[in-house]
Amino acid sequence: MLFSELILAIMKPVNRQRTISSPYHLIKGKKSGQTIQDIGYFGLYPYFGVLPKLDKKAYDHVVQSLFSQGYLRANEQVIELTEKALNANVADSPLNGWKYRGNENLFFNRLSLIVQTLSHVSQSVKTFDPIVNNEDIQIWVKNYLQQIHFRDLAIVQAFKKELITTLTDSNISETHKLIITERLTGFGLSGLTWQQMATSKKLTVLDVQLMMAEALHGWMAEIEKSKSPLLLGLMEGVIQQSSLTATAQRTEKLFERGFSLEQIASLRQLKTSTIEDHVVELAMNDPYFNFQSFMSQELYKAIISESRRQQSKRLRDIKEHLPDASYFQIRLALSIKEENQ
Template identity: 40%
Template sequence: MHFHQILLFIIHKISGQRSENAPFYLLKGKKSGQTIQDVTYFQLHAFFSILPQLSKEDYDTAITELYKEQFIELKESTVHITDKGISAITQQKNVLLNGWQYRGKEHVFWKRLDLAVQTLSQFHANDKKFVPNQKDIDTQQFVKDYLIQHNFRQFNLSKEMKHELHLLLENPSLDDLHRTFFVYRLSGFNTIGLTWEQLARYHKLSELDAKIIFLECLHTMLDNISREASPLLYSLAKNIRIETPLTDSAFKTNSLLEKGYSLEQIADLRKLKINTIEDHVIEIVSANKSFPISTFISKEQVYEILHLSSELQTKKLTEIKNRLPEVSYFQVRLALTRSEQLHE
């Protein structure tokens, strides 16, 4: 997928429900209650935090281009997709991204792999004095320990690693462009990986589109790495997948909830506003389908909220709250979050 395609996909999901900046916060991985809950509300896990370095200038330029091409409309402080935009979405390929599970850590995996490949290549060429392509100290130490652990001087590590990579790159979900980008980004003996500018210029793409195509390849590979089929790459991917998708602050709130503290008590103990604690609960519910919400909302209230949301065809909190004054905004958010989980 290209950047414009991703934007159209997200806007289609939130059309008329959110502002034009909502996709920007989602792509950047903003850890606010609104953005986190939108991931679940609109089933946008694939795109969360895939572009943490995205500039507002590049984003605004893309939105303006989509508007000029009549793919989207901006009205009443919300963004809407047009019929032309919907037609463009139906022509898209499957989504190969998994941002919710990696949140930028796929690049840590890439740095490890790139340095491991470079080091093995240099040693095979009997050139042990080389400038590492990856300057990050943590990456260098990880790869050093990894190579020693796998006895790389005796064990034919490079041959086995090449075999594992070959199997992963054969995945039918990937196309030749994915494979080309992956291979040409690698460095080795007398070989320096191509820059984003070089890849983009040769393939007549924007640098942003080139990065997304590469990201699709990394996510697809990581999704399919297993201890059994890819033991060497599995070790390189250690701690890359997010197993507990909670921010540190939400994790602390969750620990107190498990001990039986009320929201008010937690807010008092942590010296935080009650709204912040409520945001944490939404984040927790988004991450944990089995988290009990009956303490905060009854089954009858959940039914009322979801029935009204369906009737009005909206997930706008204010519209629902105005029709159900007896429930709180927090309860509306809870009901909508749990409802979307059931449809995942």
């Protein structure tokens, strides 16, 4: 998937319902209430946080190219796609952003330093400049290497075999596999820069960085599936164990103890609107969420009916026709899983 294809994949479900900058916040992994809700509203889980360091100017440049290519119409308020964009196919992708939330970079940094270390050990070279300068990662890798007895050449060969086997078996293209290997540094061999890779493949740097995320997500899925013991150890803390953000988890515990939204806001020293964001997130992820303490069944049905009539999840448009409903109630109703509808 190219970066421009990623933007269109996000824009298609939110067409005429969100601003032109909303895909940027999603790709960056912004944990605002609006972005988290949009993931659930529009099924955008795969794309969340896939490029945490995305530069806004670089994003804007690609958006402008979509305008010039006839994929977008000028609209100061919302995204407005042309027929050309709506008819364009969305490329299949192994992206699983909500599961990893940028932590694929932690996995790869650990891997890079381990590969560099093992390649030098196998050549009996004891000193080298580490490719990763982060002290926490260096400490983690040092502990990991000691646990697997890394000076044993049989372990080095076993690690190499796991790496090659899982990468070969992963459901990603040969180009994706090449991108991973070209970034690795070993004895007498330096990994390529993003610019070098982009130039050699006639792609942009953003394209290559996105394909790297795709490659890592696809590869890590294979590592999980095959339960490769040495590589699986590198994924400690990488996979998100909860579908909720950490702050929503803390609100959930208090909510389950019977505290009201106002009480939770006071206890956590947060705005009530922030706690409402958390409740919407809870509803988005819980198929059995009971919403009836926040609105009647009749109001819930009215909101869903109006959303379907308009074929829109834009809050302002729904509220115009249901003035008695609060924005929180509308957001909550739209977040309820279909099992409760």
